Amino acid sequence: xxxxxxxxxxxxxxxxxxxxxxxxxxxxxxxxxxxxxxxxxxxxxxxxxxxxxxxxxxxxxxxxxxxxxxxxxxxxxxxxxxxxxxxxxxxxxxxxxxxxxxxxxxxxxxxxxxxxxxxxxxxxxxxxxxxxxxxxxxxxxxxxxxxxxxxxxxxxxxxxxxxxxxxxxxxxxxxxxxxxxxxxxxxxxxxxxxxxxxxxxxxxxxxxxxxxxxxxxxxxxxxxxxxxxxxxxxxxxxxxxxxxxxxxxxxxxxxxxxxxxxxxxxxxxxxxxxxxxxxxxxxxxxxxxxxxxxxxxxxxxxxxxxxxxxxxxxxxxxxxxxxxxxxxxxxxxxxxxxxxxxxxxxxxxxxxxxxxxxxxxxxxxxxxxxxxxxxxxxxxxxxxxxxxxxxxxxxxxxxxxxxxxxxxxxxxxxxxxxxxxxxxxxxxxxxxxxxxxxxxxxxxxxxxxxxxxxxxxxxxxxxxxxxxxxxxxxxxxxxxxxxxxxxxxxxxxxxxxxxxxxxxxxxxxxxxxxxxxxxxxxxxxxxxxxxxxxxxxxxxxxxxxxxxxxxxxxxxxxxxxxxxxxxxxxxxxxxxxxxxxxxxxxxxxxxxxxxxxx
Amino acid sequence: xxxxxxxxxxxxxxxxxxxxxxxxxxxxxxxxxxxxxxxxxxxxxxxxxxxxxxxxxxxxxxxxxxxxxxxxxxxxxxxxxxxxxxxxxxxxxxxxxxxxxxxxxxxxxxxxxxxxxxxxxxxxxxxxxxxxxxxxxxxxxxxxxxxxxxxxxxxxxxxxxxxxxxxxxxxxxxxxxxxxxxxxxxxxxxxxxxxxxxxxxxxxxxxxxxxxxxxxxxxxxxxxxxxxxxxxxxxxxxxxxxxxxxxxxxxxxxxxxxxxxxxxxxxxxxxxxxxxxxxxxxxxxxxxxxxxxxxxxxxxxxxxxxxxxxxxxxxxxxxxxxxxxxxxxxxxxxxxxxxxxxxxxxxxxxxxxxxxxxxxxxxxxxxxxxxxxxxxxxxxx
Numbered sequence: 001x002x003x004x005x006x007x008x009x010x011x012x013x014x015x016x017x018x019x020x021x022x023x024x025x026x027x028x029x030x031x032x033x034x035x036x037x038x039x040x041x042x043x044x045x046x047x048x049x050x051x052x053x054x055x056x057x058x059x060x061x062x063x064x065x066x067x068x069x070x071x072x073x074x075x076x077x078x079x080x081x082x083x084x085x086x087x088x089x090x091x092x093x094x095x096x097x098x099x100x101x102x103x104x105x106x107x108x109x110x111x112x113x114x115x116x117x118x119x120x121x122x123x124x125x126x127x128x129x130x131x132x133x134x135x136x137x138x139x140x141x142x143x144x145x146x147x148x149x150x151x152x153x154x155x156x157x158x159x160x161x162x163x164x165x166x167x168x169x170x171x172x173x174x175x176x177x178x179x180x181x182x183x184x185x186x187x188x189x190x191x192x193x194x195x196x197x198x199x200x201x202x203x204x205x206x207x208x209x210x211x212x213x214x215x216x217x218x219x220x221x222x223x224x225x226x227x228x229x230x231x232x233x234x235x236x237x238x239x240x241x242x243x244x245x246x247x248x249x250x251x252x253x254x255x256x257x258x259x260x261x262x263x264x265x266x267x268x269x270x271x272x273x274x275x276x277x278x279x280x281x282x283x284x285x286x287x288x289x290x291x292x293x294x295x296x297x298x299x300x301x302x303x304x305x306x307x308x309x310x311x312x313x314x315x316x317x318x319x320x321x322x323x324x325x326x327x328x329x330x331x332x333x334x335x336x337x338x339x340x341x342x343x344x345x346x347x348x349x350x351x352x353x354x355x356x357x358x359x360x361x362x363x364x365x366x367x368x369x370x371x372x373x374x375x376x377x378x379x380x381x382x383x384x385x386x387x388x389x390x391x392x393x394x395x396x397x398x399x400x401x402x403x404x405x406x407x408x409x410x411x412x413x414x415x416x417x418x419x420x421x422x423x424x425x426x427x428x429x430x431x432x433x434x435x436x437x438x439x440x441x442x443x444x445x446x447x448x449x450x451x452x453x454x455x456x457x458x459x460x461x462x463x464x465x466x467x468x469x470x471x472x473x474x475x476x477x478x479x480x481x482x483x484x485x486x487x488x489x490x491x492x493x494x495x496x497x498x499x500x501x502x503x504x505x506x507x508x509x510x511x512x513x514x515x516x517x518x519x520x521x522x523x524x525x526x527x528x529x530x531x532x533x534x535x536x537x538x539x540x541x542x543x544x545x546x547x548x549x550x551x552x553x554x555x556x557x558x559x560x561x562x563x564x565x566x567x568x569x570x571x572x573x574x575x576x577x578x579x580x581x582x583x584x585x586x587x588x589x590x591x592x593x594x595x596x597x598x
Numbered sequence: 599x600x601x602x603x604x605x606x607x608x609x610x611x612x613x614x615x616x617x618x619x620x621x622x623x624x625x626x627x628x629x630x631x632x633x634x635x636x637x638x639x640x641x642x643x644x645x646x647x648x649x650x651x652x653x654x655x656x657x658x659x660x661x662x663x664x665x666x667x668x669x670x671x672x673x674x675x676x677x678x679x680x681x682x683x684x685x686x687x688x689x690x691x692x693x694x695x696x697x698x699x700x701x702x703x704x705x706x707x708x709x710x711x712x713x714x715x716x717x718x719x720x721x722x723x724x725x726x727x728x729x730x731x732x733x734x735x736x737x738x739x740x741x742x743x744x745x746x747x748x749x750x751x752x753x754x755x756x757x758x759x760x761x762x763x764x765x766x767x768x769x770x771x772x773x774x775x776x777x778x779x780x781x782x783x784x785x786x787x788x789x790x791x792x793x794x795x796x797x798x799x800x801x802x803x804x805x806x807x808x809x810x811x812x813x814x815x816x817x818x819x820x821x822x823x824x825x826x827x828x829x830x831x832x833x834x835x836x837x838x839x840x841x842x843x844x845x846x847x848x849x850x851x852x853x854x855x856x857x858x859x860x861x862x863x864x865x866x867x868x869x870x871x872x873x874x875x876x877x878x879x880x881x882x883x884x885x886x887x888x889x890x891x892x893x894x895x896x897x898x899x900x901x902x903x904x905x906x907x908x909x910x911x912x913x914x915x916x917x918x919x920x921x922x923x924x925x926x927x928x929x930x931x932x933x934x935x936x937x938x939x940x941x942x943x944x945x946x947x948x949x950x951x952x953x954x955x956x957x958x959x960x961x962x963x964x965x966x967x968x969x970x971x972x973x974x975x976x977x978x979x
Contacts, residue, residue, distance in 0.1 A: 230738065438828055439827055439828065440827060440828055440829040446829050457828050457830035457832065457833055458832075459832060459836075501783075502782050502783045502784075503739070503779060503780070503782055503783050503786065506782055507832045507835075507836075508781075508782030508783045508784045509783070509784060509835055509836045509838075509839035509840070510782075510783035510784055510786060510839065511759055511784075511788055511839060511842060511843070511846060512783070512786070512788070512796075512797075512798075513783070513839075514839050514840045514842060514843040515796070515797070515798035515799065515843050515846065515847075516797075516798050517840065517843070518798065518801075518810070518814075518840075518843040518844070518847070519798040519799065519800060519801055519802055519843075519847075520797075520798045521802060524802055524804065524805070528804075561823075562820070562823070565819060566816075569812070569816065573812070576809075579805075579806070579809050580809075580812075582809075583809050583812050583813035583816060584813075584816065586813045586817070587813045587814075587816035587817035587820055588820065590817050590840055591817055591820040591821045591824065591837075592821040592824055592825060592830075592833035592834070592836045592837045593820065593821065593824035593833075595833070595836050596830065596832070596833055596836075598824075598828060598830075
């Protein structure tokens with residue numbers, strides 16, 4: 001297969017060894033600069049490592065961590081792209097900035113005031129790394145990343161998703177199941193008892209749409225391989241000659257035999273042994289039968305024994321099912337099936353040769369650069385605010401990554417380490433690039449985003465926003481396990497997700513949302529009943545009250561101006577203290593600072 | 599700590615002076631002050647308020663499918679023509695259905711396109727084909743023409759909503775709800791259904807006007823500090839939109855057709871479509887960029903001729919007044935008016951005296967924004 005990939009893949013393979021060389025070289029330089037460059041971390045909590053950096057005998061840095069060798073490499077590739085003269089990176093984010101950002105990114109919620117406090121007062125030199133590890137190994141990382149993946153795969157407003165899907169994804173992430181295995185399970189969607197039907201949810205949804213073949217082809221190509229080829233459905237892409245109708249329809253041909261059957265009142269994915277995807281390109285009247293091929297032009301190995309028309313077998317089926325239409329699976333030759341289609345199936349039909357399985361075997365492979373890059377680019381965007389390739393699903397030759405070597409290196413490492421999302425996320429979070437401040441650099445226009453000179457201000461996802469709002473209003477106090485919190489607040493979360501959904505992957509504020517925040521009873525109830533207002537009223541000292549409000553909602557201490565302004569407000573409204581506290585909570589929850597990760 | 603002494607930030611000073619040191623009542627902040635000018639705008643609606651170079655769009659959508667034969671493309675005397683005659687118009691040589699006598703006197707303001715063919719785009723009411731100008735696709739939510747206009751007219755900074763959809767009737771038979779398009783929610787319409795106001799327009803009784811204004815000023819103050827330290831456009835646009843909520847609430851009167859001028863109300867009369875045409879004019883004058891009026895019940899599969907007669911009488915009255923107002927108030931030069939359906943109706947008349955769906959050749963009329971009035975576009979055959 002490797003040799004049949006088009007130039008993209010060859011370039012990818014050719015750069016591998018040179019990247020390694022550069023990484024080693026940079027590591028050596030870094031090692032010699034230890035201490036100042038690496039936030040002065042000292043030698044506690046070390047992992048013995050056989051990596052070159054650790055072997056050189058300088059243990060006191062992030063480099064000594066065998067699983068974090070990517071973090072300094074990220075920083076090197078990022079700084080290598082800076083212009084020599086003008087680039088001054090922002091300083092590291094302070095602890096308060098960092099702790100809010102990290103909780104939102106790794107576990108999808110705000111740090112509780114007590115968690116902030118303990119992090120801020122922690123004197124351990126490696127406390128940032130320890131927090132990253134604690135969050136990644138805790139019960140909430142699988143919950144949050146299952147949410148991220150659900151939004152990615154099933155849609156922005158799919159949350160909360162069916163229990164079977166959510167449980168399966170959370171379990172998979174808890175046990176460090178590789179992304180390749182997760183996708184393999186999603187695309188193979190084997191028949192299972194209901195409580196194990198989680199991974200099939202993806203195909204069941206896509207095949208339930210109005211135009212099932214288009215829905216599944218577009219989404220599989222876009223979500224797992226990073227390319228939206230919708231235009232190639234009818235004509236060759238104007239800028240990317242390799243995306244031609246054959247590319248789109250070649251992908252479609254892996255799925256046109258898949259269909260849904262209902263068994264015990266439940267939709268299940270079945271597949272036929274026969275059937276072709278036939279299309280007519282724009283400005284043509286030809287009917288073309290699509291050959292299954294991966295979008296890059298790679299074709300699966302030929303079917304060992306191509307199906308033969310066994311006329312008598314098919315005629316027997318026709319006699320058995322006289323009502324069946326000509327293209328009904330019931331009329332297929334049962335010899336081509338492991339489980340043939342039946343009128344009242346107890347199991348979904350399964351052909352001896354499955355085109356879907358052919359795609360899985362061929363495309364979920366370390367030699368297919370699209371598979372790793374698509375998810376690496378996506379995870380990078382989750383943590384950094386933009387992809388190394390933008391738009392995220394336009395990973396093609398006419399759209400180069402901003403840092404091609406970095407994307408290659410991250411993808412290669414990802415594939416080499418069991419497609420482990422946790423390792424990838426950990427390394428990004430440990431990089432200086434991730435940990436820079438978002439406060440505007442002095443002077444003039446902000447630097448171009450893709451230089452990563454400062455951290456980006458990026459909107460919370462709908463789900464992060466829902467959980468953060470409920471948490472900040474006081475509905476989350478640490479006494480409840482996260483999974484129980486989500487369960488107990490399902491309806492509230494669902495409503496907030498829909499309210500904050502912008503209909504687009506781009507951030508787009510709307511008047512309807514603003515009116516909702518201003519005047520809707522259910523939003524007012526979240527504030528009135530959340531518990532924070534009551535806690536604020538327990539403070540007799542106004543400054544304490546203001547500090548509590550800021551810590552709970554904005555996860556930081558107010559500055560002197562803010563304290564003064566709110567003290568003045570509270571004094572002016574001393575006759576209506578409860579209402580005043582409600583207005584303070586409202587204004588913090590609807591402020592732009594709350595809406596964004598920064 | 600004495601805040602008055604310790605603070606030197608001019609913005610804080612002004613905030614104190616305006617917000618907290620005034621009378622016990624509420625002084626207007628800079629942001630709130632804008633609502634004053636808006637209220638002024640609402641009470642004094644004149645065409646001057648529309649900046650000369652600003653284009654506006656009014657789309658009158660006759661849902662269900664108006665019959666071209668009974669409106670802009672009559673075929674009297676033909677086997678398919680039906681019982682109604684054609685009448686001459688203010689444009690020499692152009693005849694329209696006798697069901698539209700008032701419009702006949704105003705056709706010099708409109709161009710007629712009689713050769714619209716959208717077959718393959720919409721054939722039943724379920725699709726949104728005519729709204730998005732293309733075939734529906736399951737995987738992509740395309741924007742409507744109105745949303746594209748809203749985006750292209752760049753109306754982000756108006757205090758009034760940039761895009762309003764007036765659904766003339768409460769219920770929409772067959773209508774598919776148009777989902778949020780990929781352009782995003784900022785271009786989606788503020789929807790008013792059946793003369794009702796949009797949701798969440800009223801301050802909750804538990805929140806006093808003072809508290810409502812207080813917290814808006816607090817939100818604005820907190821957000822602005824954040825945005826100044828970060829310089830993030832998206833954060834600013836979030837604040838700007840949140841800041842418009844009170845503006846739109848102040849604009850409540852503008853969205854309430856009953857509060858239109860009494861003489862206007864009398865002139866337009868009581869039919870829902872006419873009242874919404876009046877509302878559309880008022881919104882456009884106040885700076886709303888795109889208004890779509892969605893009428894319905896034009897789907898005359900049975901008894902086409904009585905059905906279209908009633909609908910046309912109302913349309914004739916409403917549309918003619920709207921055009922008169924747009925012309926008299928100088929709005930026609932920069933307001934595009936489009937009247938369309940999802941398709942026309944069949945030339946063939948069915949056994950139940952109905953006409954069915956006909957996307958192959960039907961009529962759209964347009965005027966304003968430099969469109970040559972009196973133009974006629976049709977395929978000669």
